[in-house]
Amino acid sequence: MMAKTSYGITVAHRRGTKRGDGFLGYLVQEWLLFLTFGMLLIKSIILMGFVYSHNQSMIDMSRGIKNITYMPVCAAFLLIVTAFSFLAKNRGRLWLLLILNLLVSFLFAFDAVYLRASGNFLSTQLLRQTGNLNNLWDSIFAMFRPCDIAFFFDIPIIAVLLIISRNLVYYDSPLFTSLKARLTAFFTVIILSAGYLAASHITIDVYGHNKNNYIFYTHWNPAQTICNISPMGYHVYDCYVFFSDFKPYRLSAKNRNEIQAWIDQKNEKLPSNRYKGIYKGKNLLVLQVESLENFVVGQAVDGQEITPSLNKLLPNSIYFDNYYAQVNEGTSSDADLMTNTSVFPIRNGSTFFRFPYTSYNSLPAIMGRHGYNTKAIHPDNGEYWNWMKALGNMGFHECIDARSFKMDEIIFLGLSDGSFLRQVKDTVISQKTPFYNFMVTLSSHSPFEMPVWHRKLKLDQTLGETKLGGYFQSINYTDGCIGTFIDELDKSGVLDNTVLVIYGDHDSVHKYFNDEIQSIKPSQAWWLDNDKRIPLIIYSKGQKPETIHTNGGQIDLMPTLLNLFGIDESEYESTVFGRNLLNTREDYVLLSSGEFRGSIGETKKAEVLKGLEYADMAIRSDFFRNK
Template structure:
């Protein structure tokens, strides 16, 4: 047989597979980091691939093509996963996301929606080569290693390893995970996250006190010389917290060609207390993370969903506070309680019982369970029963019919938007939220009819964004620009509504200062006169405090935060970060729409302090 060593280098597997991987690097780079390509990070990405290819060339002979195929499939799948994950979350996927693997089958519609056909081009070469591997002996024996190349291969391995290690070492202090992956190279970043978890230090957590949190929140966050307004205004009432699936604030008060999009939420916003600059802080767990934030006033974990990461802890929570007042703490959700490990989450939070699929059955099934109209009808009936029995309750109601990808059956679409919206994700989103709003209106009428509404404190808010800016087409962005009168960006994506109603007690008012989901617990506690003495909370009562510092985690990179002025997203650090002014923010005294290095440092410290605090909590079992 003719020795392949005499053939030109460009005919070798090493060269051919390198060219293929460069194509895949470019594809993932274009989707994640934008159209412009920087030379150094791209070169770094190639060197990380050569580390593996050199190992194949050095140690494999008869099984060389099998090894190349396996490595190709693994690397391709990493790049593909990075693309898909970024399209929804806006972050770089890591091995930690494997915790979500058992949830994927239930949200496969969302996955397919995010998948553009050209993404699948990343697998074309693999399909062709699998066929060649099966039917071509020449392909199977292609490029078997010869001794004369091994010195060069060993040298190439060392050089590639040094470059890859250098890329990790010199970029390890970048706070923004997306920038970190961009400058390390995606593969190096994946290895770095594994190594950092394996070799992370075991520093003793700081013992956290409420005073430490207040100091970091800012000297104007709380004024102890002034009595809290609205304290105990709803004392003795039932408490109903309605969490709306994927509901963004950009829908409130809006019409398209005379079509009012969310008439019931619009009416609620006009007749009650409405916060128009309220922001989501949920992370990987999405809806379940929002439940965690509401009930603990603690930030979501750095990795994974709170329902999977923190449920072994004895969590201080709203349900436990209410139980000291003799309340039943209950939660209503039409999906299986095992989804997102909610059964363990609810136990850790101290709920007395949950109403899930076993209660709602599959009546009027939509997406994952019974529809919102069924959720609300049966929930209203149960609340009416509890009230008649003299049971005071704290209830979380989790809606679900307006779930990504928002592809409602035609018979449930209650409005028809203009032709230019048809066939777009924006149309599907607005139509689904209109359906959810209609169901919410029915719920309110049922609660008013059975006497529960007037005897309750009602809190309504969105759990997380519905339209990721990362996955919208240019046409959809143009539609939103026309709809909003400005570019759709982080300020709109993360902005969710908050409405608070104490019928007969709390006057209607619209607030423009900033708040976040972490603020719900202390705000409710003040209205219900629940004591938070000695309890560590990372939020604040936003009915009394106008200045807030809201660190973001996951949907924005680490180091991001929100103030009354703007949203800040770091680059490599603070100095090259970007500021996104709030379109309708409340301008504090003495400053333009900008953020400060001090706020950046304090936001990072708050997150770290919360992580330390949760570590020090006792085990639940």
């Protein structure tokens, strides 16, 4: 039976339903659309509240609202999302709105998690890196915080509405049942929203004059990008950037000249000093230690040294105590990159995944030209972070991965540090000299859950059950493995003519779990702050101890080492983004976030910041080929 309501809309009555139920069904259908849009807008503000909060495990809504630069742009992108609900009719619209809401909620929640883990947001580029997730789920889940439930606060409300609407009457008006009408509504919203975004792009990006507030532009600072284009807009634009990678990226002559001029003007042209060539002819062994932060070096907890093996190296080392991690989304692989090329990683995604075949005037290539046998040795699979393909292309004569080792003890990501270093020592000892070996460790990776039999530190329960306590145990285990490895090299005589370089790949426990560290009671001042510092230790038998306080970072290691090994600056000064930390008047470091540490004038910051963008352009365009 069909009936007309006072609103002039046809109602399909069900047996036992009242005439007013039809209007209630109408309200549910219409207002859920507006409710979903409003909720997604609030969730966009919540995400921005995480981004700009002083503590990224807390939401600062006032900063969230303040830092969505173009609120109408944010609204336009969300309208495009909700417009897809017009493709369904009646009750199907309710379910589609719920699905759209859930998808966006999960996307924003994982943005918040990934922000804590990497300082960036989820990217389509991660689709190329899914193989890395096999052993990382524990680390990923460790990044969730209770406050992330805020992205799902409205879901119970919508669920109740769906339950209520189960027995409601739905209208047969053309707006809900006519495919033509629904497609018209869908395309109208899409076209109007896209038209507004296009007009904004022309007004702000093309003819605007505020260089910090572009809309469709990947800023060197991810927070600025998402601030300008909005959280949902960020992901839409990221998809465009992803597919644009399949086209060759070409630099104009102007861009090429700007990049080269930036590199050249960075060179200080200082006369050589006493460090030049002091290690000439020696072997070079670089050991990149997983998650090694600087604050643990030389420290003890409950009367026990955390890094006794590293501490023993310091009396014969040049130790840099203001050395900073500069990794971006590629994390450990970015450390591989900067150490061996002195070039900042790309701004979006992993350099090794996106551009494994880019050419560099690299450390292994230069050492190889001077007669060195070069090897890159990892205890993980070569596909992990795509490191084998990238480092092989970089110029290493040989790349050795997990397939060359007996996998007799697995700790979290792969072969344990103890087994790896025990098995690799014969390769190091027996190889042709001079050699350059680049090696990494794995076992001290987050979430710092070392097997009980490898926990040597005796910690009180309050500290022992925290992530910081787990970190101490993990670093102490790796340190012990390194000590045993060094002893073996020393017994063989290889260490007599080998320079050993040890540094951390990136900060970790403070990066991921700083909120927990600050809440530990009682606390000790030395563990409260690390500020992205990682240790850099350059050890050589007979070396007089020195501590260098100059602020520097991972892009500076390559030119520093080449100078120590007596390689003339003319072989690399026109291709490196870093500087020699043992012969410089500068005392600053630029982090991947665009922040500075050390002493640098405000007027110079803008010019130095261009290095992040220029490095991105250089990698994407294969700038260094044939240089």
